[in-house]
Amino acid sequence: MSKTPAGHRMPTELLLEVAKWMDDQTLSRLSRTCKGFRDEFRDQLRERAIAYAMPTLNPEYWQDVIVDAIRKLHNPGDNITAVARSALSGIISDQLSLDLEYELEAFVPRQPLYDAICHSQYDTVERLLRVGGVDVANGRSYHNEPMLHIAVEFGHVEAVRLLLEHGADPNVEDDEQVRALDKKPPRQPRAAIYRLLLDSGAIPSSLHLFGTDVLDLKGGACLLLDAFESAGGTGLDEPEWWGIFFSAITGEYRNFLEEIFDHRPDLVQLSREDPVEQKVTLFDTAVKLARFQIAALLVRKGAPLQDAPADYYFYNDKMRRIQVPYREVWKVLFTRAPQELLDALLERPELRDYEFKDAIRERASVMRKLLG
Incomplete structure (x- = not known):
């Protein structure tokens, strides 16, 4: 406690007046060394x-500074009237004209938080957030882009973490109603950034688009499933699972598929109606695209086997008729599928007949020679 008699202390009003004339550095230094001053003027x-x-x-800044900057940059000799000034400031309001963005950049005061995020100056980011709190964490650039979005776009994981820890809204939207999880940061830090956002309650605008963004990421399936769980009750449409799996099969994102079927084994049974083949399964899609390793994975994860019609048979070398019980086995016999896919099918509990398996293997060997 101060030993100065209360009657001899500087009045609060005078302290506040003095503070108004201090620069930010002096004010900050004084607030750190003087607890009474810090408590008195916390707000x-x-x-x-x-x-x-x-x-x-x-708007006053635009009128007094930016309009003068435009005049200097383009027509130094022209006289811009007060009416023109007012009209122009009203048009561009609180955001920079995109056409003049780079030319006017030198005339715009810097935003220390924006600069610190862009240049990975995380000590500065933390200091600004610690003092400014949630208001600074939810700050926006001159283009009205949330600071959280900027950190995500740059792929700066630590900046994202600091902003979220100090109260940044994980679901804040920009002028285009884009959220942080809708952004696509650089690939290397993407999984870590998405994890931070999801753990803070972030939800993407589209689960389907988010799903396509995480296909190539380690743990991508868990990210999608967590986003799906977080979106429960929000009215957000369920992911278009078929479209996501089609992209995963096409791109051969085997890890994503394996991980998602481990957590959601029911999804391996997904199918869609086709006007030609009627029912098309994920296995059918993988074989058609010659993604045979993916097809083998689907079989091992429990993809349903469809009953084959009566005319799906062949004769072995002893002229014995061999009925093929499932369409999937028949498809593998008449494609250039590797042995791995046939082995995966013959390991299924539905195919317990060893004599049948031997006949199928012999037939497959013959067909591979015929197909080259």
């Missing part, structure tokens, strides 16, 4: 911190 210090970290451009 004012916070406001100063917010204004410092995230300065805004109000």
